[in-house]
Amino acid sequence: MVFAGQGDARRSLSLLWRASAPEHTARTRTPRGPKPALSVDAIVDAGIAVADADGMAALSMRTVGERLGRTAMALYTYVPGKNELVDLMYDRALAELPADYDLSAGWRAAAASWAADTWEFYLRHPWVLQVSQARPVLGPNEYAALECLLRVLYATGLESAVLRRVVGVLFHFVRGAAQTVAESRLAAAATGVPDEDWWQARSGGLSEVAPDFAERFPLLVRLETEGAAPPADGTPYLEREAQRTFEVGLAVILDGIEASVARAGTVPGQGPLE
Amino acid sequence: MVFAGQGDARRSLSLLWRASAPEHTARTRTPRGPKPALSVDAIVDAGIAVADADGMAALSMRTVGERLGRTAMALYTYVPGKNELVDLMYDRALAELPADYDLSAGWRAAAASWAADTWEFYLRHPWVLQVSQARPVLGPNEYAALECLLRVLYATGLESAVLRRVVGVLFHFVRGAAQTVAESRLAAAATGVPDEDWWQARSGGLSEVAPDFAERFPLLVRLETEGAAPPADGTPYLEREAQRTFEVGLAVILDGIEASVARAGTVPGQGPLE
């Protein structure tokens, strides 16, 4: 797990928001010394490229430097340390998310779109899931993403105190579901063993080592035999299951939100779409 | 992030399930050489002690060995490597969870109890949250925990295909919510900066660096001003928020499950509590 928000707060913040206030940082530059051949942007891009290609575990100051034809230490001229680099990568990546959603078909459709886009985003940049969520990075794009989801959710008419928690539920769920897929891919890539083989080796060994499995865990066996998703195209087993969990699980959560809306709607003077 | 299920499947499995089949492993021992002063159990206990006290980041073969008065390499006689040690620690810790729940007050009450117990378990052993969930470890206690939750959920009367996903939703949510608290504590311990101070430093710097914040993110400001939980006892801000998110979020999810149950109940021949 990578921790954010550990460096100097001022320095991190000015780096994160620097694009919004370029005139301020530009004034600071005294043009003495060799012109910088790198830039914070270039370093952040290189970092994202490394993480996208080989995962967070492969992200080191040395690998990022190498990709830019520099040593690891060269990066420290631009960025205080690895933690801050990850913060910057995180906020930069979040810029890919849509800025708002069409609410004409109702909040539920918009929320479903948000979830699908966020899900795909996480699978495109799985390393993002390894950036800690406590002490959030507080970059502009993180705020924009949150603002965008809030616009959708305020359309439910729920009050702020409840919305706060609903945001949490949605984020935790999408992140968790995406994490399952991301980690399964990562494990496959890291070990070279595809999901199917791994699964088979495990369950084969399991029946040897625990022959009384069916008696000890009857409901598990029942779930396994009854609830399996039909085998599909090329998608590996674990990934297919996670995909279905995402779809059905999201529906369950949205049902729950609808129930809250309906309950709030019965309170006089507070209509659900007001 | 720590990955599980990377070592030799057979070796990991026999270590995990060894308690269930002690006669088999006992037979294997040839009493030549010095008597082992350590044991797998002692090593796993030491590992858990280290991780509980100082977090997963502090867990190294050297620190675990030191706690047992041995060198790091001594552990390799008992355990194939660090990954397998983490697998064993994980399954051992899970043994703390209750084995089943009283269903006489209905599945919803039982599910709420399960969630509360699991939540507390994660906060007692926060490092557990850093063990990857893809390619599950397949230890006996993990299966027992799952079996226990399944017993509660089968009481809803939902069919297996849906239950599979509901299990996923509940786990993702509880893990995600607990992770927020765990990471916030960990960050506080690692940096020595309590939540409150960190929050203040960040938001102070933020208003300097982004003076147009209120115009750019009006809904965020609205959420912040309207939805804040009342200040309470000694619990830090982030933790209090996470606690509320857990409570309210769980209710939303259970509402969603109830909606599924009600829908299934309207289908003739499939009663919700059948």
Place this chain on the structure above:
DNA sequence: CCTGATATCTTTACGGCGTAAAGAGTTCGA
């Protein structure tokens, strides 16, 4: 009892990590 096989455990070493410290090289203002 002695010897040799087998086991535990230590020592040393290797290549990785983040980054501190020092210095080499480049570009400008005075």
Place this chain on the structure above:
DNA sequence: TCGAACTCTTTACGCCGTAAAGATATCAGG
């Protein structure tokens, strides 16, 4: 032109997981 200011490299330190080799202890068989 000189030195300050800046970029970037080199070297080094203490961590990590673990491979390899050796020291030490225990027992079976001669």
